[in-house]
Amino acid sequence: MAKSKNRGPKPMAASSAASSPQTTSALGNNPFLGYKIRVLLHDLRSMSKDRASEQRTLATTDALYISGPYFTPEEVTCVKNAVIDHEIPSIEDNEYGDNGEQDDEPSRYKAATGISHPATVETAIHTRMARFLDKRKASGDARPCGPHDIAPLYEAVFGIQQDEMRNEKFLARLQRQGLPRIEDGPTAAGSKSTTKQQKARK
DSSP: OOOOOOOOOOOHHHHHHSSOOOOOOHHHHHHHHHHHHHHHHHHHHHHHTOOHHHHHHTTOOOSSOOOOOTTTTHHHHHHTOOBBSOOOOOOOOOOOOOTTBBOOOOOOOOTTTTSSOBBBBHHHHHHHHHHHHHHHTTTOOOOOOIIIIIIHHHHHHHHOOOOHHHHHHHHHHHHHHHOOOGGGGGGGGGHHHHHHHHHHHH
């Protein structure tokens, strides 16, 4: 039997990534998916003051914002099933009133509470926000507030600091390239054609 020519790790493609669970560190360090995750985090923090960020978040179809236009269906599976491979920093618990509405104080999470390791991204998010999501569903609005609810938790889960979304190189790439279209797929990451297509859509 001929030996496989597969030598060393290949660039992460959505189809292969979805077939075997990745770690959050692997996703964060991946040039393509790591960039898209950071765009999502940037948009969740900026949606109230940046129109492009607002439009992208409003175009999502998932209650937790993990969907197009940020990710393909295969990438959604990959991101949600990623195994958290680092210690989630403890942050003070965010308090909600009996009606499920958030207090006026800034969002603060003790993200590790109630989460057994190893845990997937989806499990960690739902475990941490189960009580709040149930109240929102009962009121007919299952979507948390991005900046207050989701962004701090995602940053903790993926081990990404806010400073990374303020990095000049990242912001320059976001301004220049935007978010790759779903149709372009992972092989188009960073390509000139993607940039031109993004500009053509504006």
